[in-house]
Amino acid sequence: MKYDDTSWHSGGKFPEDLPPEAGATHTGMFVAWALLSGLAGDVHIEDFPESIPMLRDRTVTPGAFFLSSCDGKFTDEDLNDEGNAFTASYFDFETGKYLCDYGDMLGRQLPELYYVADTWDNFDLLKPIIDQRYANWKAAKD
Secondary structure, three states, X not given: OEEEEHHHHOOOOOOOOOOHHHHHHHHHHHHXXXXXXXOEOHHHHHHOOOHHHHXXXXXXXXXXXXXXXXXXXXXXXXXXXXXXXXXXXXXXXXXXXXXXXXXXXXXXXXXXXXXXXXXXXXXXXXXHHHHXXXXXXXXXXX
């Protein structure tokens, strides 16, 4: 199952003054959070053993990581079973709350969410919100 793909964000309402990489930031932030939170699927653990240390060491930004290590595609193979269950309820563009949380925390002063900078400072602002959503989700399922 494919959750997101940067190619879905080009054209249409995508701002002409931004590089295509700006379409990877919102998903890159979530993928980085998931992998750093122990929700990585076998593809990252076995096929790309350097991927988690790159994130942990912050040698690459979340969006750049998503483009280089995931080819700009976020699929169920990127996560383990628990990661996929949480992602299905939280990240879903139609029923989930992720984009609302992302926009509330990082996009309030911006014309579009695509203008959110792909930085670790922004990740650090967003992470506690995702952590809380994940904790609430886990408590509700137990």
